[in-house]
């Protein structure tokens with residue numbers, strides 16, 4: 001007996017969510033879609049040099065965090081190498097662990 005009103009509440013709630021949750025296929029187009037290519041694959045770099053600060057700086061944020069793959073566009077293999085290179089680079093203080101300014 002007590003369940004009945006609760007049920008009706010739920011159904012109306014889910015209805016409201018459904019209308020909100022309708023995803024448009026053009027969602028991605030809202031931001032400019034940049035072609036993501038792994039630059040190391042393109043350049044055919046044999047390995048990523050941990051002393052190459054210029055390159056490594058490209059893959060960290062201002063706060064010193066490593067850029068995620070979905071943003072940098074690296075392939076899995078090279079992203080892993082970047083991570084290792086950056087860790088080494090930080091260790092010898094070529095790149096900060098966190099926060100630049």
Ligand SMILES: [Zn+2]
Pocket residue numbers: 038039040041074075076077078
């Ligand atoms: Zn790659």
